[in-house]
Amino acid sequence: MYSVCGIDLGTQSCKIILYDPGAKRILAKAQAPLDIIAENNGTREQKAEWYEAALADCFAAIDPGLRATIAAIGVSGQQHGFVPLDAEGKAIRPVKLWNDTSTAVECAELTSSAGGQAALLAETGLLMLPGYTAPKILWLKKHEPQAYARLRHVLLPHDYVNFLLTSNYVTEYGDASGTALFDVRVRRWSRRISDLIDPQLIDFLPSLIGPDKPAGRVSAKAAQRFGIPEGALVAAGGGDNMMSAIGTGTVRDGFLTMSLGTSGTLYGYSDRPVVDPEGNLAAFCSSTGGWLPLLCTMNCTVASEQVRALLGMSIEELNARAEAAPIGAEGLVVLPFFNGERIPNLPNGRASINGATAANFSKENLARAAMEAAIFGMRIGLESFRKLGFAAQEIRLAGGGAKSRLWRQIAANVTGLPVRVPEEEEAAAFGAAIQALWCFEQASGKKKGIEELVDEHVALRDGSTVEPEPESVARYEEAYANYSKYLAALSLLYR
Incomplete structure (x- = not known):
């Protein structure tokens, strides 16, 4: 018997489920709370170290015997958050979140620099709104230039969890499309928009992978830190909305x-x-x-x-x-x-x-x-x-x-x-587990589509x-x- 693990790093908590795809049943669930830094100017932030601690607490709450069955992990994360890392992979300041509205001025500046809203829609498919990642990066450059000078990696919250697990700096198309730095039509970073912030920024963005590809495998360091099998496959993962879409069918x-x-x-x-x-x-x-x-x-x-x-x-x-x-x-x-x-x-x-x-x-x-x-x-x-x-x-x-x-x-x-x-309430964590199963089966030579897997594993509540x-x-x-x-x-x- 093997299991797949779904992690959901939300705004208020981190949740983990272990799912047995053979028996089609949840084996274990765990949850750890997350605090939030809120200020009247619209600031909404969290610390990156809170994510690692919450992840460790969740895994520690699951029976070691069950943890040993994990063959693949999928990660869901709150979208748009800006996790700024230095060259060593250490966070240089707190993470600005999706609901941080302190960047309205930066949004206006980027919209003007791009040539207006129509130009933004033509370039990336998105307007420049305070929730997105791009204006948060410009905010850091303007308001905390010493911290910005140390910036070498831009990750989203789900990317950061993947980094903790694998030590790789990667992201996938779904979550990347919520940064406002990504051309959704052709699925690549927009150099034009990133250059409006900093010509070097394109080099700080993570490598892009498809949703059925692995982000890597659990490193020896992560295996020891979280008590999970070294070498377990870590799927691409994605934003919480993208994973919830899978988890709800x-x-x-x-x-x-x-x-x-x-x-x-x-x-x-x-x-x-x-x-x-x-x-x-x-x-x-x-x-x-x-x-x-x-x-x-x-x-x-x-x-x-x-x-x-x-x-x-x-x-x-x-x-x-x-x-x-x-x-x-x-x-x-x-x-x-x-x-x-x-x-x-x-x-x-x-x-x-x-x-x-x-x-x-x-x-x-x-x-x-x-x-x-x-x-x-x-x-x-x-x-x-x-x-x-x-x-x-x-x-x-x-x-x-x-x-x-x-x-x-x-x-x-x-x-x-x-x-x-849907029968399973934790749609994002469950969707991440199904994506992990998809990626695991692809790596094993099985060519089932994600639609077929969803049909097999996503049930709707009777009488709902x-x-x-x-x-x-x-x-x-x-x-x-x-x-x-x-x-x-x-x-x-x-x-």
Whole structure:
């Protein structure tokens, strides 16, 4: 018996699963928390040493006998984070994260230098937004020049875990496409955009590999540090959204995955590049060989968690209160921009409660408005998919929000699409494990496609399908229009 290991380095925690592909069952799971450095200027950072410590804690929590069965490892990581390393592979400062909005000025500078938004879309397929990696690099060069002078390697969080395991500086197309330094159409680094930051930068970027190729093998140093087999294959891995797409079965046209976590994402597989001229959908590559057009909002379950904490509610009580309120929360609207926002592009955005009256200002309506706001943010992406001719058939729901029956029903009614939930909740870690299996089998001479492996191993939860209700769909059209009214009016304050 052998197992494959999936690692998911998220924003709030590091998670590991061990999966037995022969028996099609999870053998073990482990999790370790991650802290975050947050400042009022939009700074959101973590320390690279926290990642190594969390990884070690997770492996230590798994039985040594099970760890000894690991034949291949796949790594999922939060996208866009800038892990700056010196020539010896040591981090020279904390990691700027995907939800760091302190680089709005650098985004404007790079957009202007490139010749405007249309020029950026033509060159890379992406706009220059604060979440991406490129403006973080320029920020370091401007604000911490002594640290920048030591920069020799630019890695993303998942690349850094691969580096800890193999000592190799590599990345794959999916995660690389979220840097804004990568031409998604031809899958290569854009020298033109990297030169806008520094002509030397192209030499600091990791080597590119395909999604079915190995990043390397577990080194003797890593084997000793983490208690795992030396020589185990380490797959290319990818960004958390790319791995979640595998883990939820979104590897064919027509399926969308909606992930409800700290951030909210909506993405679908495409066999061709999808560049959104409005910039709402990021034109990412997938980690299966195709493309993965994606909407990302920085504030998804953030609003509901803030409301829950403020009112001292449990998760169960929040859901019960929200369910007691009508669709549209009697006109109460939450704009959930506690962390600024990426789509719409409001790096200086602020959260607000709107439409409150003496009659509708209740715990029930506030709870429901916070939950509805998360899905209204996803609706922006769905409309962009439809404008670009993507014919969505159903939504696969992932993330913490997928556990809520009410949120599943809201998602179905706001989008007008059936919603289904995968059996395995840890979609990113599970997707990384399946990619590791794909890479392992390819290296062993087996030529199964990733689609075939997904069909074999990704199961959907029995009874999880939620169909849209025509009357509720109509009522949500009115509620979404009300949300859009406040969004349009208040966005002017935050641009």
